[in-house]
Every structure is written in structure tokens, then in C-alpha cells.
Amino acid sequence: MSIAAAVNERARGRRVRLDKPELLAPAGSLEKLKFAVHYGADAVYIGGQKYGLRSNADNFTFEEMREGVEFANRYGAKVFVATNIYAHNEDIEGIEDYLRELQEAGISAIIAADPIIMDTARRVAPKLEVHLSTQQSVMNWQTVQFWKEEGIERVVLAREVSMGDIDEIKRHVDIEIEAFIHGAMCSSYSGRCVLSNHFTDRDSNRGGCCQSCRWKYDLYAKGAPLSDPLAPDFPLYGEEEDAFMMSAKDLCMIEHISDMIESGVDSFKIEGRMKSIHYVATVVNAYRQAIDSYFENPAAYEVKPLWRDEINKAANRPLNTGFFYEAPGPEDHIFGPEDKAASYDFVGVVMEYDEQTETAVIQQRNYFKPGAEVEFFGPGGTHFKQRVDVIRDEEGAELDAARHPLQLIRIQTEQPVKPLDMMRKRTR
The missing domain is CATH 3.20.20.380 (Copper homeostasis (CutC) domain)
Structure with a gap:
């Protein structure tokens, strides 16, 4: 159906x-x-x-x-x-x-x-x-x-x-x-897998799954002559072909x-x-x-x-x-390289917002710099895009980029935001 x-x-x-x-x-x-x-x-x-x-x-x-x-x-x-x-x-x-x-x-x-x-x-x-x-x-x-x-x-x-x-x-x-x-x-079937146990001795049903189904696999032929244990194996797929996955x-x-x-x-x-x-x-x-x-x-x-x-x-x-x-x-x-759907990086969390100055205190989570187009979103409908103008640190000094994880920085926002709203940027 x-x-x-x-x-x-x-x-x-x-x-x-x-x-x-x-x-x-x-x-x-x-x-x-x-x-x-x-x-x-x-x-x-x-x-x-x-x-x-x-x-x-x-x-x-x-x-x-x-x-x-x-x-x-x-x-x-x-x-x-x-x-x-x-x-x-x-x-x-x-x-x-x-x-x-x-x-x-x-x-x-x-x-x-x-x-x-x-x-x-x-x-x-x-x-x-x-x-x-x-x-x-x-x-x-x-x-x-x-x-x-x-x-x-x-x-x-x-x-x-x-x-x-x-x-x-x-x-x-x-x-x-x-x-x-x-x-x-x-x-x-329903998580009943033993590949992880077999390959890595990590038991899927005791919390240790290594996600071996998402590994890349190839098919190899035994080197000739078959009687020679030291004969090298060789892949049957060419270099231009994708490795097999079962993901x-x-x-x-x-x-x-x-x-x-x-x-x-x-x-x-x-x-x-x-x-x-x-x-x-x-x-x-x-x-x-x-x-x-x-x-x-x-x-x-x-x-x-x-x-x-x-x-x-x-x-x-x-x-x-x-x-x-x-x-x-x-x-x-x-069955080949994964086509990653996500095209955004998570770059910050709103910690505070000052309505008078329209300035948000952001806890940085990923690198971004002035001129970047970012997107804010939050529960209940907060959702807008803007370009970052000036980035300042907690003391007000202007920065050429937000490059330190968990650093608190200040930027002006075009719309009000709330604590725990998130900021992300497009990567492609």
C-alpha cells in the first residue's frame, strides 16, 4: 500500500x-x-x-x-x-x-x-x-x-x-x-544485532553498540595462489566506486x-x-x-x-x-556516502537580553564572525534571520570573531530574544 x-x-x-x-x-x-x-x-x-x-x-x-x-x-x-x-x-x-x-x-x-x-x-x-x-x-x-x-x-x-x-x-x-x-x-530487526559484539567485543544489548552497520565495507578477493597464506587480498571495487554500507x-x-x-x-x-x-x-x-x-x-x-x-x-x-x-x-x-541533510551549525545560546539596548548576551558554541548571517529560534515561535554587525566581549571590547567555546559575547539583535533561544548559521 x-x-x-x-x-x-x-x-x-x-x-x-x-x-x-x-x-x-x-x-x-x-x-x-x-x-x-x-x-x-x-x-x-x-x-x-x-x-x-x-x-x-x-x-x-x-x-x-x-x-x-x-x-x-x-x-x-x-x-x-x-x-x-x-x-x-x-x-x-x-x-x-x-x-x-x-x-x-x-x-x-x-x-x-x-x-x-x-x-x-x-x-x-x-x-x-x-x-x-x-x-x-x-x-x-x-x-x-x-x-x-x-x-x-x-x-x-x-x-x-x-x-x-x-x-x-x-x-x-x-x-x-x-x-x-x-x-x-x-x-x-528491532535492535537485535551481534555485529558489534563480533567485530569489537562491544555488546549492543548491554550498552556498547559501535554502530558497525554504518561502517564502510568492501568486498575482497583472496590473493593468488590461494595456497599461499601470505598472498595479499585485493578489493573487487575500484577506487572511484563507493564503499558499501547497510545504514x-x-x-x-x-x-x-x-x-x-x-x-x-x-x-x-x-x-x-x-x-x-x-x-x-x-x-x-x-x-x-x-x-x-x-x-x-x-x-x-x-x-x-x-x-x-x-x-x-x-x-x-x-x-x-x-x-x-x-x-x-x-x-x-x-549504500554509499551519506548525504548530510543538516546545513547549519549551532553557534550560540542566548543568556540575557536587554530590551533598551536591544543587545543579547550570547554563550558562544561555534566560531562565527561579523558579517555572518545567523538565525535565531526558540520555543513558542521565535524565528528570524539577521546579519551580525559588531561582536563585543563582556567588557565591551570589539572582537574580530567569536572563537572561544563558551565565551560570553554581546551582539545587537533585530528582534527581541529570550534566554535559552538558540543561534545558528548556514554552512552551505
Whole structure:
């Protein structure tokens, strides 16, 4: 079934929905958590020092978790913690104390895949909700029903579900459903990959994935004669040919938010705990606007090109709609050099703004200089472009460039800005 046909089918069975779905954002660090919430996330998911599948992220200490929870609560947002490894025997020691600490820190829920972690949480930290991780690859309503009967409060569906699968699940089972709407897809089925283990001894299901599917590969022939173990191998592709990759395009449902809302999905999940604060803020901001626009007037809802334009400014790879409408084909994979969609660099964060002098204090995050065309954006609609005239340091001295990371500089802005608004510049 084509995308257009699938959308028309759903339009004939349009659901009326009054409750907004939760917008769930990734937060690989405390700073990213604060930006995600500030830019419109209803909840964030983070990783602690143990038991999560992003061991290379800037994972949270318990002290940072408490600060993050306190910040989120001021916005009415929640914080979830990924404890979604498949545990080996040596991983079990300490899990009880860890879960108790999460509960005491004010964490709302854990995201778990291993039944031992789920059962332990119910026993020692009963205030924690348990959400079933996408690592369990749930795709049908009977499996959802099974986990509901096991006491799970929410099921995070496999990335391979279709819109039809979601419809059937929601018809049969009354339980919270979470689905990915944006971010990286896995070339293996629902993340069940052992390439990383094989190549680098880094276990994907214990937080160590080396993303070997995104490496460049070549096909080699054994040197002649075959009986000579020292004969050099040689590549079968020429130097002008692209190396082979098995990298999937990223998921993006910004143009199909009405379908997702009407499907009854309770939580819209954005992938990307390893991504930058610019990525998190940009993507959350776009989806926040799309969801809010729908609920202002569902009958008159229209997709705004600006939302997709904003997404493209932070995109790491080409985008598609995953498995929601039809199974991805060869055109949905990247078999050569990636065509980077993002053409902007994140260059600064607004810290202060003086209305009288129309001057903003900017914390520099990337090099820029006078004459550069920059773009400001923020939650709630701040969005404009201007050319940078004069850059001054904190003491008022004129600078030939903003070249020192985290340096505070001052520039005049053509429109008012607010703290935590962002500034970026076009790179091509």
C-alpha cells in the first residue's frame, strides 16, 4: 500500500481525540534535559551510570537526576530512566540499591527489557512505573495483553510496527502505548544485532553498540595462489566506486502527526540521547508545534513546511517514514556516502537580553564572525534571520570573531530574544 493510500484509509476511520499525546524527548546530559523540557517536551528519558543501552552518553549521576527531576517538575514534565539492558549474571549485583535510588530521586518510570529488572523494581521500588522497552520487539496485541497482565504500565512498541498494527493493538488492549516518531533506525530487526559484539567485543544489548552497520565495507578477493597464506587480498571495487554500507535512513513523522495522534498512541518518542542540544531543541520544538497546532483545530489542521525545514536543519541523515506505511525498500537505506541533510551549525545560546539596548548576551558554541548571517529560534515561535554587525566581549571590547567555546559575547539583535533561544548559521 502506498503512503497516499494508507493516509486515505486512515482518513475514512478518523478518530476524535481530546487528550494530547505525551512528547517524550531524549536527554543524554543534564543540559540536554533542560533544553528538551524548555523547548516543549512533556517527559524526557535519560540514562544512569548503569543498566542502560547508551554507555557512551554523558549519563546521569543520582545528584544530576535529582536536579533534572526538580527542573522538569517546574514545567510539569516527567523524567524516565532507561534500564533496558539484557542483564548477565554479573549485572545483577547492586540492581536493588540502584532502583531504590531512582525512586528516591523522584524518577517517574524506568524503561526495562529484562524481566528480572522489572520484577526487582516492583519489589523494592514500587513507586516507579515500569515501561516495557522497545528491545522486547512487541508488535502484536496479544503480546501487549500479556505484558499488561504482567503489570506493565506502558509498552514501547517495536520500530517495525505499522499503522495497521497500532490500530489493532489499540482496539484490543487498554494500555498506554509509546511509539518512536523520530530518529535513528536499526538495520537489524528491532535492535537485535551481534555485529558489534563480533567485530569489537562491544555488546549492543548491554550498552556498547559501535554502530558497525554504518561502517564502510568492501568486498575482497583472496590473493593468488590461494595456497599461499601470505598472498595479499585485493578489493573487487575500484577506487572511484563507493564503499558499501547497510545504514538505514532516519525516521521522521513530522508530516504525519495527525495520523499518529488519531492512531491513539499515548507517547511520541524521539530517539537521540547521543545527539547535541541543538538537535534536541530543534526536533522537540518542531513536534511541539505540530502537536499543538493539531489540537487547536483538528478539522482544519495542515502540515506547515516550516516544521520539516526545521527538522532538516538538525537532521543527521536522509529521512523517511520507517515501517508505518510500508516496509522499507532499498531506497530507504544508505549504500554509499551519506548525504548530510543538516546545513547549519549551532553557534550560540542566548543568556540575557536587554530590551533598551536591544543587545543579547550570547554563550558562544561555534566560531562565527561579523558579517555572518545567523538565525535565531526558540520555543513558542521565535524565528528570524539577521546579519551580525559588531561582536563585543563582556567588557565591551570589539572582537574580530567569536572563537572561544563558551565565551560570553554581546551582539545587537533585530528582534527581541529570550534566554535559552538558540543561534545558528548556514554552512552551505
